[in-house]
Amino acid sequence: xxxxxxxxxxxxxxxxxxxxATLGWRHWTSTAINDAERQLxxxxxxxxxxxxxxxNQPLDSPLPKPAAQxxxxxxxxxxxxxxxxxxxxxxxxxxxQGYTGPIVLSVAIAADGRLIGSQVVEQRESPGLGARLGxxxxxxxxxxxxxxxxxxxxxKRDHGDFDQLAGATVTSRAVIAALQxxxxxxxxxxxxxxxxxxxx
Numbered sequence: 001x002x003x004x005x006x007x008x009x010x011x012x013x014x015x016x017x018x019x020x021a022t023l024g025w026r027h028w029t030s031t032a033i034n035d036a037e038r039q040l041x042x043x044x045x046x047x048x049x050x051x052x053x054x055x056n057q058p059l060d061s062p063l064p065k066p067a068a069q070x071x072x073x074x075x076x077x078x079x080x081x082x083x084x085x086x087x088x089x090x091x092x093x094x095x096x097q098g099y100t101g102p103i104v105l106s107v108a109i110a111a112d113g114r115l116i117g118s119q120v121v122e123q124r125e126s127p128g129l130g131a132r133l134g135x136x137x138x139x140x141x142x143x144x145x146x147x148x149x150x151x152x153x154x155x156k157r158d159h160g161d162f163d164q165l166a167g168a169t170v171t172s173r174a175v176i177a178a179l180q181x182x183x184x185x186x187x188x189x190x191x192x193x194x195x196x197x198x199x200x
């Protein structure tokens with residue numbers, strides 16, 4: 001009986017040491033993991049901003065969450081990029097419904113209302129079709145750089161200005177609508193979004 005109690009105690013001690021080591025390792029690595037996630041998020045959301053066009057950390061000071069939403073997309077967050085205290089761009093995180101699931105885009109808009117560029121943050125589109133949305137080899141999103149709200153925001157087959165992503169009409173239309181709505185939101189909220197950063 002004593003041996004059974006001793007063996008059970010030994011098993012419990014080993015289990016407690018293993019659990020303590022696991023929890024300690026998790027706590028020790030959680031800071032590094034969180035830092036890596038923040039850096040990845042920063043790269044994804046700010047990738048379209050050219051170097052030297054901002055000197056702040058836009059993601060550290062999100063703008064108030066938008067109240068008014070768009071018909072085909074939802075603005076999830078807004079950030080302001082500044083250079084020497086003056087606004088140079090606004091980054092909007094927007095979500096739209098693609099063919100297979102939600103598509104989240106980071107959209108950079110210059111202070112003059114011109115679309116600087118967009119980057120896929122998250123998507124679940126069909127591999128080989130809509131999933132090529134963020135593929136750098138395809139560069140489909142590049143065609144929207146330097147476009148403005150007054151352009152014809154539709155596919156060429158719908159009498160617009162833009163090529164579709166081959167084999168992904170639904171995805172193409174969803175992204176085009178989301179980009180147009182991001183520009184529309186910027187246009188409507190320009191004063192709030194570009195308010196002088198020195199007053200913050």
